[in-house]
Amino acid sequence: MLNNVLDPELNLDRVFHALADPGRRRMLERLSEGPASVSELGKPLDMSLAAVLQHVQILEGSGLVQSRKLGRTRTCSLNAPTLRSAERWISERRTFVERRLDKLGEYLASTTEDQEENP
């Protein structure tokens, strides 16, 4: 995961790619309630264990999930800071647009007032 730390851009590619699959989003929803084993993650999804493992690997590669093997069970947990970095990228863009639209609204309101005062 060293690459992710060194290159936040590459990491965002991986995070958003990981989020683009409905099965992986279900897994993250499950993990937001608490850690779970790989087989627990797969249970509600109609897919083979091999497919589940592949999804888990993509989630781990993005840094959204971390896992630990204890005996024969691999337990996964959600990594909130990675989630936060993706959220921040989106919210910064959104705030930017909304602020711009607010200013535009104020400007339009002020010109309308001007017109009403000096028709």
Place this chain on the structure above:
Amino acid sequence: MLNNVLDPELNLDRVFHALADPGRRRMLERLSEGPASVSELGKPLDMSLAAVLQHVQILEGSGLVQSRKLGRTRTCSLNAPTLRSAERWISERRTFVERRLDKLGEYLASTTEDQEENP
């Protein structure tokens, strides 16, 4: 875009897929500052107009961007509500995890206090 409205899950697939590319994120960053033509969007990116158009199509398909053709110029703008729906999905998961960790912290703190009181 009717499909997107009818199936928010499919839409999240498309939105996160659209966000997973660094070139498309650059375009969205540019659009957060205000509307831009397709060629303006492509300028800072080292790619052909055909490639830029393909990216714009993916952005439009996700609902993140909308465009209007006026004469020979297609002008794109960012669609804040779609950005917000992606942000909401992430922030809901993040809030869930953080609340759970807070509760765990409180629980651990209370058991430590108990131990200190009754060593």
